[in-house]
Amino acid sequence: MKSSEIRALFSVVSRPEVVSLAGGMPAVSALPLDIVGSMIGDLVSGMGAQTLQYGSGQGDPRLRERICDVMALEGIADASPSEVVVTVGSQQGLDLVTRVFVDPGDVILAEAPSYVGALGVFQAAQARVRHVAMDDEGLVPEALEQALIEARAAGDRVKFLYTVPNFHNPAGVTLSEPRREAVMALAERYDLLIIEDNPYGLLGFEHGPMRALRARNEDRVIYLGSFSKTFSPGLRVGWVLAPLAVREKLVLATEAQVLCPPSLTQYAVARYLDTQPWQEQIKVFTELYRERRDATLESLTALMPPGTTWTRPDGGFYVWLKLPHGLDAKLMQPRAVAAHVAYVPGIGFYADGQGREYMRLSYCYPEPDQIREGVRRLARVIEAELDLHSTFDAVDTGTFRAVRSSVPAPSPADQGGAAAESLTGPANRNENEDHRA
Ligand SMILES: Cc1ncc(COP(=O)(O)O)c(C=O)c1O
Numbered sequence: 213m214k215s216s217e218i219r220a221l222f223s224v225v226s227r228p229e230v231v232s233l234a235g236g237m238p239a240v241s242a243l244p245l246d247i248v249g250s251m252i253g254d255l256v257s258g259m260g261a262q263t264l265q266y267g268s269g270q271g272d273p274r275l276r277e278r279i280c281d282v283m284a285l286e287g288i289a290d291a292s293p294s295e296v297v298v299t300v301g302s303q304q305g306l307d308l309v310t311r312v313f314v315d316p317g318d319v320i321l322a323e324a325p326s327y328v329g330a331l332g333v334f335q336a337a338q339a340r341v342r343h344v345a346m347d348d349e350g351l352v353p354e355a356l357e358q359a360l361i362e363a364r365a366a367g368d369r370v371k372f373l374y375t376v377p378n379f380h381n382p383a384g385v386t387l388s389e390p391r392r393e394a395v396m397a398l399a400e401r402y403d404l405l406i407i408e409d410n411p412y413g414l415l416g417f418e419h420g421p422m423r424a425l426r427a428r429n430e431d432r433v434i435y436l437g438s439f440s441k442t443f444s445p446g447l448r449v450g451w452v453l454a455p456l457a458v459r460e461k462l463v464l465a466t467e468a469q470v471l472c473p474p475s476l477t478q479y480a481v482a483r484y485l486d487t488q489p490w491q492e493q494i495k496v497f498t499e500l501y502r503e504r505r506d507a508t509l510e511s512l513t514a515l516m517p518p519g520t521t522w523t524r525p526d527g528g529f530y531v532w533l534k535l536p537h538g539l540d541a542k543l544m545q546p547r548a549v550a551a552h553v554a555y556v557p558g559i560g561f562y563a564d565g566q567g568r569e570y571m572r573l574s575y576c577y578p579e580p581d582q583i584r585e586g587v588r589r590l591a592r593v594i595e596a597e598l599d600l601h602s603t604f605d606a607v608d609t610g611t612f613r614a615v616r617s618s619v620p621a622p623s624p625a626d627q628g629g630a631a632a633e634s635l636t637g638p639a640n641r642n643e644n645e646d647h648r649a
Pocket residue numbers: 236300301302303304327329376381409411437438439440445449450648649
């Protein structure tokens with residue numbers, strides 16, 4: 213196991229003067245906190261013995277029913293509560309599925325780039341991750357087929373394809389409808405299992421939810437869901453929807469790990485779904501994220517130097533930015549932090565060391581004004597980096613890297629940081645900010 217790129221940023225980006233475009237923290241302050249608070253208080257006083265007691269390893273039956281209603285919004289009409297396993301966030305779901313299926317040396321296919329938390333799980337299981345190319349329409353089916361053919365030729369066991377079809381973390385793109393069909397056809401042809409990880413599917417800005425892969429084939433797809441982005445990540449409630457034979461194994465694995473998911477938070481989510489206008493609340497979240505996405509894209513268009521490109525998400529939390537030729541997001545990071553802006557270098561989203569020219573920007577947490585200021589600072593950092601690069605001739609990357617690391621990072625004042633301090637006051641501060649997401 214090794215610590216992720218995001219984890220390494222933790223201490224730096226929680227400083228108040230830093231605009232963090234790094235963490236994927238949902239904007240939970242947009243929840244009606246007083247209502248949620250009294251709802252949880254009523255739960256304990258009303259049904260305390262149950263809420264504070266151990267529960268079933270598979271999870272609360274009422275919650276599993278309500279989870280089926282949530283999945284119906286994405287076209288999964290036939291799911292039964294008996295096929296649902298409640299987990300401690302979808303992160304635990306990922307871990308359970310990997311424990312059940314993967315032996316050391318097995319091959320897992322995963323998008324290039326992939327969610328860093330999934331790569332950590334796969335690495336701990338000693339799997340070999342093979343990346344499959346993506347473009348603006350998500351995973352490229354031809355690349356998937358090529359990877360399957362090559363694995364077969366090499367005698368490798370491909371245990372599954374791991375994919376985030378909606379508002380991808382970190383790439384921000386969504387798998388198009390024709391590609392969904394193409395991917396499912398390949399799964400059938402090559403006897404492939406798919407892990408569909410879908411925490412962001414209900415957070416679309418332009419249209420309703422897309423039909424899940426699981427809705428197209430119930431035998432080949434294991435679906436992971438989460439309430440972290442649609443309600444609260446702190447409650448740590450997610451789920452796995454799997455065919456019955458797999459579900460049994462998942463319950464055994466979760467019992468070995470945690471005995472049962474926490475009762476209180478499961479009851480809290482079930483009560484929230486039963487009594488609160490949760491679909492309206494999701495609209496509140498998406499409006500807020502849409503505004504922040506717009507602030508990000510407008511500032512990038514206005515400020516980024518030529519040669520910089522980025523994706524245009526129509527939902528979710530993330531923009532994936534490619535630096536001008538020759539620049540390295542990881543090497544540039546100290547300069548960015550000195551200029552009081554943080555991002556996640558792309559290298560953390562690949563299992564094989566690719567991605568140096570990329571970075572992930574998250575717009576979910578900072579206010580629009582902070583985002584604009586953060587992008588302004590970042591644009592200056594990239595410009596300064598480009599100047600340095602052209603001075604030392606892009607061709608000689610070795611010299612550039614050596615010189616680059618000996619140049620002191622500019623002070624925040626050089627970067628316009630002093631003038632911007634007022635924009636990054638307490639609202640951008642969160643001492644508990646954790647950037648694992
Ligand atoms: C793609 C993806 N999968 C899984 C998770 C884990 O979410 P949680 O464990 O909070 O449900 C995240 C969190 O950011 C994510 O982005």
